[in-house]
Amino acid sequence: MSTTPAPPDSAVRTFIHDQRSAFLADLSDWLRIPSVSADPGRADDVRRSADWLATTLRETGFPVAEIWETDGAPAVFAEWPSDDPTAPTVLVYGHHDVQPAQLTDGWHSEPFEPQERDGRLYARGAADDKGQVLFHLLGLRAHLAATGRTAPAVSIKLLIEGEEESGSPHFPALLRTHTQRLACDAVVVSDTGMWNEDTPTVCTGMRGLTDCQIDLYGPGQDVHSGSFGGAVPNPATEAARLAAALHDENRRVTLPGFYDGIVELTEEERALFAELPFDEDAWLRTAHSRATLGEHGYTTLERVWARPTAEVNGISGGYQGPGGKTIVPARAQLKLSFRTVAGQDEEKIQQSLRQWVATRLPAGIQHEITFWGATRPCLTPLDHPALRSLTRAMGRAFGQQIRYTREGGSGPAADLRDALGVPVLFLGISVPSDGWHAPNEKIELDLLFKGAETAAYLWDDLAAHWSAN
Structure with a gap:
C-alpha cells in the first residue's frame, strides 16, 4: 500500500x-x-x-x-x-x-x-x-x-x-x-x-474488552487443614485450577467458542506490521519484563494488536499474613479480563465463561461471576x-x-x-x-x-x- x-x-x-x-x-x-x-x-x-x-x-x-x-x-x-x-x-x-x-x-x-x-x-x-x-x-x-x-x-x-x-x-x-x-x-x-x-x-x-470477578465459596468458615484438608473442597485450590486451565500448552484460550468468527490477520497486514522498526528488547524494557510469551505462531505485535487474550488480573484467597496458617480457606477470588478482536461477541464469551466455570468446579464449591460490562473491538x-x-x-x-x-x-x-x-x-x-x-x-x-x-x-x-x- x-x-x-x-x-x-x-x-x-x-x-x-x-x-x-x-x-x-x-x-x-x-x-x-x-x-x-x-x-x-x-x-x-x-x-x-x-x-x-x-x-x-x-x-x-x-x-x-x-x-x-x-x-x-x-x-x-x-x-x-x-x-x-x-x-x-x-x-x-x-x-x-x-x-x-x-x-x-x-x-x-x-x-x-x-x-x-x-x-x-x-x-x-x-x-x-x-x-x-x-x-x-x-x-x-x-x-x-x-x-x-x-x-x-x-x-x-x-x-x-x-x-x-x-x-x-x-x-x-x-x-x-x-x-x-x-x-x-x-x-x-x-x-x-x-x-x-x-x-x-x-x-x-482497537481491541474490545470484557472483564469479571469470580467469587468462590467453600466451607462456611476457615477450617483446620490437618483435620479437614484433603477431604473437603478448597476454594483457593479451585481458583488456581481455573486460572491454570484458562490456556492450553500453546497459550490459546480454552473457553469453548472463544475464537469463533474472529477476523484473522491477512498476509498483507502481517507484512505491514513486520515493516515497523520494532525493537523487542526495548519493548521488553518498557514492559518491565524479561521475556515475551503468548499465543504460539504470532509475533509480539500481532499478539498485542490483533489476537484475543485472556489474562488473570488477580487471584486471592485464604491467609495472606506473615508466617503460616494451616487452614482450608472459606473463600477465594479470581479476576479475569478478555481482550477481543473483530468478529468476537463479548456476550457469547461471557456465557461461555459461565458454563466453563460451572462444569469445572466440584460439588461443595459455590460461585458467583460478576461482569463489569463490555467494550467492543x-x-x-x-x-x-x-x-x-x-x-x-x-x-x-x-x-x-x-x-x-x-x-x-x-x-x-x-x-x-x-x-x-x-x-x-x-x-x-x-x-x-x-x-x-x-x-x-x-x-x-x-x-x-x-x-x-x-x-x-x-x-x-x-x-x-x-x-x-
Missing part, C-alpha cells in the same frame, strides 16, 4: 506557521483548566472546559456549537455543513477531560501551567486529548484559508466527550439520545498516537476509501510513507461505529514518549502542527475521492 506522498500545499503550511503563536496561546489557556472528570471537586472545571471549547468553536466559525448535558460531565457538539450537499459528513471525536495530576506526582513543573521547553509543550492534557482536539480547529482554518472556501469541503461535526478518562459511563446513552444529530458517513477519532517521532502511522483497529478495513484519504493526507503532511498499526487497548470507537453505523478512522499524532496519564505529559510541537496540516488536507481529499452515497 506504499505510495509516493503528494507535495505539501505551501498556503496550508504558511497559514499554520503564521498562526503558531496564537494557537499555542489558545491551547495553553485550555490546558490551564483542570478538567479532571474523576474528581467530583473538579466538576465546575470540567464544565468550564466545555464552555471554553464551545466558545472557541463559535469563534472559529462553526455555526452550531452546543453543550450537551449527560448524567455526568457535559460533552460539546459542533457542526459546520459543507456548501456541497453531495459531500460526505465526517464526525470528529475526542475528549476534553483529563487525568488527575499534581506537582508531587513527579512533575517538573505545575501540571496545569503549560510550559514550552525544547520544542515540546508540557501540561496535563497536552497530548491526551486537548492538543489533538484543538489541532483540528487550526487545520480547518488552514483548509479554508488555502482554498478560499467559506465552508469546508465536507460537512464536519465534532463530538468532544467530558468523561472519557472516567470510563465514558454516560457516553452510550448520549449517542442514543442524539443519534440523528450525529448522523455521518465516517468518524475520525483523534485520541490515539503514532509509532514514534520518525515513523508516522495510522491506527486501524473496532477495525478499519485497509482498502476503505476514507482510510486511503487519511493515509494520503498524512503522507502529504509528513512527506513520507505512512505505515499502519493497531492498538491493544480499548476505547469508545466501537460505540461510535455501532451507534452510527459508519466506519471509524484514527488520526492521532501523539507518540509513546508523550507520557499519557503519567507525570510530565507533553506533546511534540512539530508533530502537533503536522496533525493540523493532515486535517487541512483530509477534507479536500475526502471530498475528491470518496462519495459515501
Whole structure:
C-alpha cells in the first residue's frame, strides 16, 4: 500500500506557521483548566472546559456549537455543513477531560501551567486529548484559508466527550439520545498516537474488552487443614485450577467458542506490521519484563494488536499474613479480563465463561461471576476509501510513507461505529514518549502542527475521492 506522498500545499503550511503563536496561546489557556472528570471537586472545571471549547468553536466559525448535558460531565457538539450537499459528513471525536495530576506526582513543573521547553509543550492534557482536539480547529482554518472556501469541503461535526478518562459511563446513552444529530458517513477519532517521532502511522483497529470477578465459596468458615484438608473442597485450590486451565500448552484460550468468527490477520497486514522498526528488547524494557510469551505462531505485535487474550488480573484467597496458617480457606477470588478482536461477541464469551466455570468446579464449591460490562473491538478495513484519504493526507503532511498499526487497548470507537453505523478512522499524532496519564505529559510541537496540516488536507481529499452515497 506504499505510495509516493503528494507535495505539501505551501498556503496550508504558511497559514499554520503564521498562526503558531496564537494557537499555542489558545491551547495553553485550555490546558490551564483542570478538567479532571474523576474528581467530583473538579466538576465546575470540567464544565468550564466545555464552555471554553464551545466558545472557541463559535469563534472559529462553526455555526452550531452546543453543550450537551449527560448524567455526568457535559460533552460539546459542533457542526459546520459543507456548501456541497453531495459531500460526505465526517464526525470528529475526542475528549476534553483529563487525568488527575499534581506537582508531587513527579512533575517538573505545575501540571496545569503549560510550559514550552525544547520544542515540546508540557501540561496535563497536552497530548491526551486537548492538543489533538484543538489541532483540528487550526487545520480547518488552514483548509479554508488555502482554498478560499467559506465552508469546508465536507460537512464536519465534532463530538468532544467530558468523561472519557472516567470510563465514558454516560457516553452510550448520549449517542442514543442524539443519534440523528450525529448522523455521518465516517468518524475520525483523534485520541490515539503514532509509532514514534520518525515513523508516522495510522491506527486501524482497537481491541474490545470484557472483564469479571469470580467469587468462590467453600466451607462456611476457615477450617483446620490437618483435620479437614484433603477431604473437603478448597476454594483457593479451585481458583488456581481455573486460572491454570484458562490456556492450553500453546497459550490459546480454552473457553469453548472463544475464537469463533474472529477476523484473522491477512498476509498483507502481517507484512505491514513486520515493516515497523520494532525493537523487542526495548519493548521488553518498557514492559518491565524479561521475556515475551503468548499465543504460539504470532509475533509480539500481532499478539498485542490483533489476537484475543485472556489474562488473570488477580487471584486471592485464604491467609495472606506473615508466617503460616494451616487452614482450608472459606473463600477465594479470581479476576479475569478478555481482550477481543473483530468478529468476537463479548456476550457469547461471557456465557461461555459461565458454563466453563460451572462444569469445572466440584460439588461443595459455590460461585458467583460478576461482569463489569463490555467494550467492543473496532477495525478499519485497509482498502476503505476514507482510510486511503487519511493515509494520503498524512503522507502529504509528513512527506513520507505512512505505515499502519493497531492498538491493544480499548476505547469508545466501537460505540461510535455501532451507534452510527459508519466506519471509524484514527488520526492521532501523539507518540509513546508523550507520557499519557503519567507525570510530565507533553506533546511534540512539530508533530502537533503536522496533525493540523493532515486535517487541512483530509477534507479536500475526502471530498475528491470518496462519495459515501
